[in-house]
Amino acid sequence: MAIESDLELMLRVRRGDTESFEALLRRHRAPLVNYFSRMVRDPALAEDLAQEVFLRVYRAREHYQPEAAFTTWLYRIAANLALNAIRDRKSRAEAPTGPLGEDFREGEPSVARLPDSRPTVEQRLIQADRERMIRNAVEALPDKQRFAVILHKYQEVDYRQIAKILEVSESAVKSLLFRAYETLRARLEPLIAEGRI
Amino acid sequence: MKNCFEREHLFAYALEMLEAQDKLEVRQHVAECARCRGVLEEYRQLDRVLDSWQPLEPSPWFDARVRSKIAAVEESLPSLWGRVLAGLGWSRWMAPAVVTMMVVVVSAVMVERRPGLLPDSFTHIPGGANARSPANPPSPMSTPEMAEERTGGAATLDDYDMLASFDVLSELPKPGE
Numbered sequence: 001m002a003i004e005s006d007l008e009l010m011l012r013v014r015r016g017d018t019e020s021f022e023a024l025l026r027r028h029r030a031p032l033v034n035y036f037s038r039m040v041r042d043p044a045l046a047e048d049l050a051q052e053v054f055l056r057v058y059r060a061r062e063h064y065q066p067e068a069a070f071t072t073w074l075y076r077i078a079a080n081l082a083l084n085a086i087r088d089r090k091s092r093a094e095a096p097t098g099p100l101g102e103d104f105r106e107g108e109p110s111v112a113r114l115p116d117s118r119p120t121v122e123q124r125l126i127q128a129d130r131e132r133m134i135r136n137a138v139e140a141l142p143d144k145q146r147f148a149v150i151l152h153k154y155q156e157v158d159y160r161q162i163a164k165i166l167e168v169s170e171s172a173v174k175s176l177l178f179r180a181y182e183t184l185r186a187r188l189e190p191l192i193a194e195g196r197i
Numbered sequence: 198m199k200n201c202f203e204r205e206h207l208f209a210y211a212l213e214m215l216e217a218q219d220k221l222e223v224r225q226h227v228a229e230c231a232r233c234r235g236v237l238e239e240y241r242q243l244d245r246v247l248d249s250w251q252p253l254e255p256s257p258w259f260d261a262r263v264r265s266k267i268a269a270v271e272e273s274l275p276s277l278w279g280r281v282l283a284g285l286g287w288s289r290w291m292a293p294a295v296v297t298m299m300v301v302v303v304s305a306v307m308v309e310r311r312p313g314l315l316p317d318s319f320t321h322i323p324g325g326a327n328a329r330s331p332a333n334p335p336s337p338m339s340t341p342e343m344a345e346e347r348t349g350g351a352a353t354l355d356d357y358d359m360l361a362s363f364d365v366l367s368e369l370p371k372p373g374e
Contacts, residue, residue, distance in 0.1 A: 025263060029255045037253040047256060054263045059270065127249070134250045152212070153247055159214050174214055178205045184243060191246045192239070 006070035013061045021061075025054055028071075031155055032078060038138070038150050039082040040089070049081050068164055075157060075165045079147060086143070130191060137187040145180035148173055201233055202226065211240040 004023070012020035032053055036046035056077050064073075119127060138146055147166060151157040159177070163170045185192070202210075202223060209215050210223040227233045 022260075025260055029259055029263075030252070033255040033259070034252040038250070043253055046253065047259060047262075050255070051259065051263045051266055055266050055270065058267050127251075130246075130249050131251065134247060138250075153244075154250070154252070159212075174205075174209055177212065177214075178208050181208060181240065181243060182204075184247070185239060188243065188246050191249075192242045195242050195245060 007066050010057075010061070010064055010070050011066065013058070014064050021058060024057070024070075028074060029054075032074070035075070035078055035150060035155055036082060036085075038135075038154060039146075040085050041135070041139075045085060049078070049085060052081055053077050069161060071157065072161050072164045075151065075155070075161075079165055082147075083143065133188060133191060137184050140187070141180050141183060144168070145176050145183075148176040149180045149184070152177060200226070201230060204236060207233055207236045208240055211237050211244075 004020075006024065006027070009020040009024050013024065029050060032050040033046055036049045037043055040046055040049065053074065057074065138149060141149065144166060148162055151162050151165065152159060157165070159173045160170055163173045166173065168176075206215075206219075207223065207227075210220060210227075213220075215223065223233075227237060
C-alpha cells in the first residue's frame with residue numbers, strides 16, 4: 001500500500017476524515033516534540049506546544065489551502081508558537097533558571113529517556129555535558145539563526161522551505177545558516193577538538 | 198592553490214545548498230585542493246558534534262491529550278445560531294431584538310392561518326385582503342348580521358357627516374337645569 005502524502009491526508013482531514021488526522025498526528029508528533037524541545041528546553045512545554053500545533057491544524061482544516069507543502073504550514077505554526085513561548089519566558093525576568101529556564105535536569109541527558117540506550121554513568125555524564133554545551137551554544141544564537149539551524153539540522157527541512165517558514169529569501173537562509181555555523185564552530189571548538197583526537 | 202572558494206560557498210556545498218553546476222565545480226576543486234578539503238572537514242566535524250544532541254521522545258499520552266484538547270474545543274463551539282450571529286458580526290444586544298421580531302412574525306402568520314384564534318373584528322376587513330370567498334367561509338360566530346347587531350347598524354358608522362357635526366357639549370346639562 002502506497003504511503004499517502006501529507007497533502008492527501010490533509011485534504012481528507014478537510015473533508016472530515018478523522019483517520020487521516022490521526023495519521024498526520026502519528027507522522028509528525030515526534031519531529032514536532034523534538035523541534036519544541038530544542039526551542040524551549042522545557043519538555044512539558046514542548047509537548048504542550050506540539051499539541052497546540054495539532055489543535056490549530058484541526059481547527060483550521062476547513063480553510064486549508066494546499067498552496068505550499070504541508071510541513072511548511074505546520075512549521076510556520078510551530079515557529080510562531082515557539083517564538084511566542086520564548087518571548088513569554090524571556091519577559092519573565094524573575095525566571096529562576098537561565099534565559100529560557102533550566103527545566104532539563106543537569107546530569108540527565110535526553111538520551112537517557114530513549115528506551116534502547118543504556119549508557120554507563122560515566123557515558124551519561126559525558127553525554128550530558130556535551131548536550132549542555134551544544135544546547136547553550138544554539139540557544140545563544142539570535143532567534144532567526146537558531147530557527148534556521150534547528151529546522152535544517154534537526155528537522156531536516158530544506159533551506160527553500162525554511163525560507164517560506166521564516167518568510168525570508170533563500171539567500172537570507174543560506175546567510176543565516178552560515179553565520180550560525182561559524183558561531184557554533186567557535187563555541188563548540190572543544191567538542192570538535194575531542195573528535196579529532 | 199589558486200582560485201579557492203569562499204568559506205560561505207564551501208559551507209553551502211557542505212550543506213547541499215548549491216545548484217548542480219556550482220556543486221560540480223566545488224567537487225572538482227576540492228579533489229585537488231587540501232585547503233578547501235580542510236574547510237569542508239571542519240563543517241563535517243561540527244555537524245557530527247551537533248548530532249550528539251539527542252532527540253526527545255513524545256510521551257505515551259501525547260495523542261490522547263491532542264484528542265482531548267480537540268474534544269474540549271468542539272464542545273465549547275457555539276450553537277448554530279450563535280455562529281450565524283457571530284458570523285454576521287452582530288452585537289449581543291441585537292439577539293433579543295431579533296428573537297422578539299421573529300416571535301411577532303410567527304404570531305402574525307399563525308393568526309393569519311387560524312381565523313378563529315382572535316375575534317372576527319380583528320381579522321376581517323370588508324373588501325380587504327381577508328374578504329370572504331367560497332374558500333374562506335365566515336365563522337358562524339361572526340356573520341354580517343351579528344356584526345350589525347353589535348354596532349347598531351352599518352348605516353350609523355357610515356354616516357360620517359353626522360359624527361363630524363356631533364357636539365359633545367350639547368349633551369351637558371345646561372346651567373340652572
